[in-house]
Amino acid sequence: MMAFTLEQLNQRVLERAGASPDESYTARLIAKGVERCAQKLGEEAVEAAIAAATGNKAGLAAEAGDVLFHLLVLLRAGDVSLDAVMEDLQSRTAQSGLAEKASRQEGRQ
Structure with a gap:
């Protein structure tokens, strides 16, 4: 199985950012602005921290994925590559x- 990379995830975020907000969660989130994207990243980071603190490895893996995704969305919203x-x-x-x-x-x- 080929490993999925951060660069591949980033490319998906960039592609979906250009879609209609009616069809893409990524585009909808970006349309709400940097502040909402930052808030969402913060929420996901807290959930990851809680999973880690409680020893929930599966939860941490899932939440870490959400953190990475939402970080890339925030970077796109903030025009940082x-x-x-x-x-x-x-x-x-x-x-x-x-x-x-x-x-x-x-x-x-």
Whole structure:
């Protein structure tokens, strides 16, 4: 079985974003705006966290899928490409996670 990739999911989101909101949940969600997309991502993230905290592995897997999907929808609604996210993540691999986090906190002060 071939693995389904994040890039393939992203391509589906991009395709469905261009459909009619009457025919596509993705298009309907995007039509409601960035704020609604962000709210939906937050709801799914909380559900994933609850599944993890309660040891519900199947629930966590399902909710993680919802989180990834809704993150991609939010990125589309916010006009941010998955490539931009991946480039940012790649740039962070040049240093340890602790050093990278510390540098972000210093920049906020």
